[in-house]
Amino acid sequence: MNITETYxxxxxxxxxxxxxxxxxxxRTRRHGLPLRRLAAMAAAAAVLLSAPALAARTEPxxxxxxxxxxxxxxxxxxxxxxxTSSGVTMEVAAVRIEGDTxxxxxTLSGEAVDGACDxxxxxxxxxxxxxxxxxxxxxxxxxxxxxxxxxxxxTMDGSxxxxxxKMTFSAGCFLTGKxxxxxxxxxxxxxxxxxxxxxxxxxxAGFAFTDGSSDGRSRVLVPGDAxxxxxxxxxxxxxxxVDGLFHIQLCxxxxxxxxxxxxxxxxDRDGKPVxxxxxxYFATAPxxxxxxxxxxxxxxxxxxxxxxxxxR
Amino acid sequence: xxxxxxxxxxxxxxDADDIFQxxxxxxxxxxxxxxxxxxxxxxxxxxxxxxxKSLAASPWRRRTVPLEDVxxxxxxxxxxxxxxxxxxxxxxxxxxxxxxxxxxxxxxxAQILGRRSSTVRAQxxxxxxxxxxxxxxxx
Numbered sequence: 001m002n003i004t005e006t007y008x009x010x011x012x013x014x015x016x017x018x019x020x021x022x023x024x025x026x027r028t029r030r031h032g033l034p035l036r037r038l039a040a041m042a043a044a045a046a047v048l049l050s051a052p053a054l055a056a057r058t059e060p061x062x063x064x065x066x067x068x069x070x071x072x073x074x075x076x077x078x079x080x081x082x083x084t085s086s087g088v089t090m091e092v093a094a095v096r097i098e099g100d101t102x103x104x105x106x107t108l109s110g111e112a113v114d115g116a117c118d119x120x121x122x123x124x125x126x127x128x129x130x131x132x133x134x135x136x137x138x139x140x141x142x143x144x145x146x147x148x149x150x151x152x153x154x155t156m157d158g159s160x161x162x163x164x165x166k167m168t169f170s171a172g173c174f175l176t177g178k179x180x181x182x183x184x185x186x187x188x189x190x191x192x193x194x195x196x197x198x199x200x201x202x203x204x205a206g207f208a209f210t211d212g213s214s215d216g217r218s219r220v221l222v223p224g225d226a227x228x229x230x231x232x233x234x235x236x237x238x239x240x241x242v243d244g245l246f247h248i249q250l251c252x253x254x255x256x257x258x259x260x261x262x263x264x265x266x267x268d269r270d271g272k273p274v275x276x277x278x279x280x281y282f283a284t285a286p287x288x289x290x291x292x293x294x295x296x297x298x299x300x301x302x303x304x305x306x307x308x309x310x311x312r
Numbered sequence: 313x314x315x316x317x318x319x320x321x322x323x324x325x326x327d328a329d330d331i332f333q334x335x336x337x338x339x340x341x342x343x344x345x346x347x348x349x350x351x352x353x354x355x356x357x358x359x360x361x362x363x364x365k366s367l368a369a370s371p372w373r374r375r376t377v378p379l380e381d382v383x384x385x386x387x388x389x390x391x392x393x394x395x396x397x398x399x400x401x402x403x404x405x406x407x408x409x410x411x412x413x414x415x416x417x418x419x420x421x422a423q424i425l426g427r428r429s430s431t432v433r434a435q436x437x438x439x440x441x442x443x444x445x446x447x448x449x450x451x
C-alpha cells in the first residue's frame with residue numbers, strides 16, 4: 001500500500017458541509033466584516049471546499065441549540081440524527097448523560113411547528129430501568145419554524161446511567177396549533193340543574209382532590225347532549241347533583257388526539273370564586289375511534305347557593 | 313484544510329464542525345495580517361491544531377464516549393487504513409496528516425503543532441511503525 005496515495009484518497013471527501021460554510025459566512029456578514037476580509041474568508045472557504053462534500057450535514061435544530069444555549073451545545077454530545085415525516089423534521093440535536101440523569105435536546109422543524117407546540121407526552125428514553133421524565137420547550141425560531149425541547153429522564157433509585165452504551169429516544173407525535181382562552185362566560189342557568197342527575201361508575205377514572213385527600217368517591221354524571229360550548233373542542237355535557245355534591249361535566253373529545261382541557265369554577269352571588277372539591281377524569285369507549293374523554297368538576301355547594309351562582 | 317486536520321485529530325464530524333466554526337470565529341476576531349498564502353495556511357493549521365487539542369483535553373470530552381460519527385469508506389484499502397488510523401494516538405494522526413496530506417516538512421509540522429522537530433520525526437517514525445503493524449504489511 002502506498003500510504004501517501006491512500007491517505008490522500010481518504011482525506012479528499014472530508015470537507016465541511018455547504019451549510020456550515022454558509023453559516024460561517026452569514027455570521028460574518030451579520031457582524032459587518034469589512035469586504036476585503038469577507039472576500040478572503042470566502043476564498044479560504046472555497047479552498048476548503050475544493051473536494052466534493054459528503055453528507056456531513058448541519059441540521060437547523062443544532063444551529064438553534066447553539067442560539068439557545070451555547071453552553072449546552074458545548075457540554076452536550078452532538079448527535080444530529082433526524083428524520084422527516086409529513087413535512088416535519090425531528091432531530092435529536094444533542095444528548096448528555098450525567099450521573100442518574102439523561103438529557104436530550106430535540107428539535108422539530110416544519111411549517112406546522114409553532115411556538116406553542118409540545119411533544120404531547122409521547123417521548124420516551126428507551127432505558128432498561130425505572131425512570132421519571134419531563135419535557136419542556138426551551139426555544140422557538142419563528143423564521144425557521146423550529147422548536148427546541150429539553151427532555152430529561154432520571155433513574156428512580158438514583159443509580160447512575162451507564163455511559164457509552166446505546167440510548168434510544170423516540171417521540172410519537174407532537175401537538176400544535178394550541179390556543180388559550182381565559183374568563184370565558186358559559187351561558188348556563190345553574191338553577192336549572194339544581195336537581196339530582198343520572199350517575200354512573202366508570203370502568204376506570206382518575207380523581208384529583210384539591211385538598212390532597214382521596215375519599216373514594218367514584219360516581220360521575222352520565223354524559224348527555226351538549227348544554228354549552230365554552231370553547232372549540234370543549235363541551236359541557238351534563239350537570240346536576242350526585243350524592244349531595246354538584247357535578248358539572250366537560251367533554252374534551254378524544255384526548256389521545258387533542259389535549260383539550262379546561263378549568264371550571266363557580267362564582268357565588270358576590271362574584272367570589274368557588275373552587276371544585278375534586279375533579280374526576282374518565283373516558284368512554286377507550287381504545288376505539290369513538291373515544292371521548294371527560295373532565296368532571298365537583299363542588300360542595302347547596303342547591304340554594306347554586307341557583308345564585310354563575311359558571312366560569 | 314482546517315476541517316480535515318480537525319477531523320484527523322478528533323475523528324468526529326461533529327467535533328470537526330465545531331472546530332471549523334471556532335477557527336473561523338477566531339480568524340474573524342483576530343483579523344491577522346499575513347505575509348502570504350503560506351503564512352495564512354500555517355496560521356489556520358496552527359489554530360486548528362490548538363483548538364482540537366483543547367477540545368480533546370476538555371474534562372467533558374474526556375469523560376464521554378463519542379458516538380460513531382466518522383466517514384465510511386467502501387474501498388478495503390481505504391477502510392483498512394482508516395481503521396488503523398483510528399487506533400493511533402491523536403498526536404500521531406496530526407503528524408501523519410500534516411506530513412502526508414498537507415505536504416509539510418517535519419520542521420513546518422513542528423512549528424504548526426508547537427513541538428520540537430526531533431519530536432515530530434520520532435512521532436512520525438513511531439506512527440509509521442504502528443500503522444505497519446496494524447496493516448500487517450510493509451509501507
